[in-house]
Amino acid sequence: MRFRFVRPRVINFFEAGVYVTQNADDIAFVQQCRAGDAAAFGALVERYQRVLFTVAMRMLGDYDEATDAAQNAFVKAYRRLDTFDEGQRFFSWLYRILLNECLNAQRARRRLEPLLDTVAVDADPARGLEAVERRRAVQNAISALPYDLRVVIVLRHFGDLSYDEIADAAGTTAAIVKSRLHTARQKLGQMLGDLRTKP
């Protein structure tokens, strides 16, 4: 039997205390699930729910749609555990499923549905409003990007994936990912205008 070493990976989520580590536990949990222990999947859900939801939220810009997409991704992952290759990183595989769900949600999106923002308001109303408006502008700019560009910027900044991992999840090459990331950042910069030039 061949064993493949999987490098433990830390996803830095910009805020202290928000880390997700891919390690041998993931594979152990997957093996327990395959052996019929559905509860072991709960540990994987607990571990990845936040990062997966964040990616869905940034991809879709809508709280309910993101919830559905992330939940569907977990459910489909569970049902397709037999197709997961233990030589892969579990979360890369999970992202691939999630991106499909996001694409489906985007295609099915009904016109005229109100999109309610879910950004938090700071304690200081004046500062809070400014921050809310700024975050909303950034989310709107991300949402306005073409799908292929949105995928790379979201997975890079909110999933903290490497170029290779993004390429794997998006079904393309690392060189194309780099190129798309550059284009995505340029477009975001143009869309954000003043916000980007203000210190």
Place this chain on the structure above:
Amino acid sequence: MTDMQQDDRLTQLLDELGPAEPPAGFARGVMTRIGGERPAVRVLPFGKGGMVMTKKVMLGLAAAAAVILAFFTVRGFPTVDRGTEGTIGAAKKYEAPQIAAADVKTGDASAQEFLQSDTFDKLAKDPAARALLSDPGFVARLHDQKLADALRDQNVRDMLRDPLIARIFSDDALQSELSRALRDELAGNVKGAAAEAALKSNARAQYSSAVRDVLARENYRSALGRQAIWAALSDANFRQALSRADYAAALNSPAMIAAFSQAGFQAAIRSNAMASALAAH
């Protein structure tokens, strides 16, 4: 600012957006949906402790079967040995009856539990509830767990049947206006002060009276901000189902409200076990 500073600023803006918190009960929702299911079993290839039927093997077996069939067709099938001709007929009486589709219990265990509950029994004995739960327009929407959750709320049930809401959602222009108005209201909510109330009343003046009536009701605004409800109301079949008086009574019956709270109800709807059970009841 230099290009590099602008680039750093962009990264800072993206960082500021930060992570998003999944709703409370997110993980529980996932586990409820997969409850009772087993993941598909992996078939290992030869040499790794398992077996797999490759395309070549399957083609080989199919070819062999074809050759054997052709051989017997040409040469004739072998006859049954003397003395054993009647044994098949005699043995038939010991055959177990074939398993019917209804005998096979599939899907979520929680669905089965619900279908054996008193709540389901009451629903099945109520003609209006039976009709409502068999109405494709209503059932299709109930696949959304969030809608089932929302229906537990009396205010939501009342709103869904409000002729004003039906009128708005039957008219593209009014629906669009309401959508825009709700966005505007939301933009106002983040400012939230007493001055905002005056601003809102001025802003609302631009809308038609129907939309203003909806905006004036806090519980309507709150409910319509939920995508599951908006999507359901956008569905003409759903609206039509709820417009029936007998369905409305069924929707507000204690058994129906109790059903909305049970995980098995949702599972039974999703797996079509509900439809089969109602038909068999």
